[in-house]
Amino acid sequence: MTQSFNSMAPCEQMEVFISGYIDGELTQQESQQMAVHIRRCESCEKLYKELVELKGMTKEAHHITVDERDLPRILENKTNRWLMTLAWALVIIGGLVVGGFMAWDLAYALWTDTSQPWWLRFALGAFYLGFVGLFLVVLRQRLIARKTDKYRKVKL
Ligand SMILES: [Zn+2]
Numbered sequence: 441m442t443q444s445f446n447s448m449a450p451c452e453q454m455e456v457f458i459s460g461y462i463d464g465e466l467t468q469q470e471s472q473q474m475a476v477h478i479r480r481c482e483s484c485e486k487l488y489k490e491l492v493e494l495k496g497m498t499k500e501a502h503h504i505t506v507d508e509r510d511l512p513r514i515l516e517n518k519t520n521r522w523l524m525t526l527a528w529a530l531v532i533i534g535g536l537v538v539g540g541f542m543a544w545d546l547a548y549a550l551w552t553d554t555s556q557p558w559w560l561r562f563a564l565g566a567f568y569l570g571f572v573g574l575f576l577v578v579l580r581q582r583l584i585a586r587k588t589d590k591y592r593k594v595k596l
Pocket residue numbers: 450451454477481482483484485
């Protein structure tokens with residue numbers, strides 16, 4: 441049996457046995473013979489090491505896929521982005537309601553006060569127009585930033 445194994449398994453045919461040897465599918469006797477051969481034969485030892493490496497990589501690839509590895513990061517990013525959007529919305533809405541109400545109160549008083557000079561009322565109108573314009577620009581910038589973020593993610 442030992443002799444037939446050795447004579448029937450030249451190095452070219454060892455690959456099948458080496459694969460089984462790594463997977464632990466050989467009998468104890470076959471495993472011992474394989475161990476002895478690998479220790480003696482340089483090319484089979486090289487093949488053995490290559491297969492171990494290959495199998496290790498395949499195993500790792502099965503256990504930890506890129507998606508699974510990236511999942512916590514992606515989820516965290518999504519949560520962060522969501523919280524960021526919520527925070528921004530709260531700041532903008534709160535600021536607009538409170539600031540707008542107070543400013544509008546003042547502006548209304550100034551605007552309806554005919555004793556104020558025309559240029560002050562004009563400046564007031566310009567200020568509000570500018571404020572709305574700035575708000576729209578910031579909003580547009582944020583929207584563009586979100587869009588480019590998305591595109592960058594898709595490319596990667
Ligand atoms: Zn060999």
